[in-house]
Amino acid sequence: MRITALSKELGVSAxxxxxxxxxxxxxxxxxxxxxxxxxxSTLLSEPLFSVKSQMDIGLKDAIAQEAVKYVAPGDxxxxxxxxxxxxxxxHLLESQRASGITILTNSIPVAELVQALESKDVEVIVTGGVITRSNSLVGPxxxxxxxSLRVNTVFLGTHSVSLPRGFLMPNSLEAATDMAMxxxxxxxxxxxxxxxWSCTSLSxxxxxxxxxxxxxxxxLNVASVAETRKLVKELVLTHQTGLAQDEQ
Known part of the structure; x- marks a missing residue:
């Protein structure tokens, strides 16, 4: 759209x-x-971290609280x-399960969370690399x-879920770094x-x-739950209250 056309159509100044x-x-x-x-392009665009952090907060909280159960002290x-x-x-850093853990991360905000802790019982290793719009460090x-490292468990987000393909990101370098993790x-x-499940991404x-x-x-709708359950080893569905229901 051109500015002149928008100005005329909306009746506001350029x-x-x-x-x-x-x-x-x-x-x-x-x-x-x-x-x-x-x-x-819906395949390439990604909102800034500050914008995404305000989206679907209740859902993220419930998912995060469930994920904490998969960490043990010293991991x-x-x-x-x-x-x-x-x-x-x-949520992890607020729990007892964070005791003595080491975190490898390519997320600047996550590294800053650990750095701000009063207790130094958690060690953080930051990857370095090129910064993305989501404040992640990626690239060679x-x-x-x-x-050069080894971890017990990796926790990753995703920009989109494609059935039956898998998990995708809009940034090919970020996808490669997730694969490395x-x-x-x-x-x-x-x-x-x-x-x-309703988004599309490139990589x-x-x-x-x-x-x-x-x-x-x-x-998640019933059809997507059924199809996803056939494809993944373990599917866990959470409620916004933080309760979870396992689907095998």
């Missing part, structure tokens, strides 16, 4: 349109071009980027650090809410048979 376009562009909802704006774990993984890190530097983990757990980072546990919420 300056107002430009300001609104800038706002939407900052949120990753469109792309500014000379004289107007164009839509961002060495990896936590990927994204807001659901960040909420998981928040991150992958090289990851490949899975490659050093004894167990892979995906944390994602039901809305991700596949995991097939269903590569994932040990998928934790989502009971907002």
């Amino acid at each position: 300056m107002t349109v430009r300001r609104d376009i800038a706002d939407l562009a900052d949120k990753g909802l469109l792309k500014r071009v000379h004289g107007g704006a164009v839509t961002t 060495v774990i990896a936590i990927g980027g994204g807001t659901t993984a960040y909420v998981f890190a928040q 530097i991150a992958d090289k650090v990851i490949e 899975m490659g050093i983990a004894d167990k892979t757990i995906i944390l994602t809410d039901h809305t991700k 596949l980072f995991a097939r269903f048979d590569q994932v040990d546990t998928l934790i989502t919420d009971d907002g």
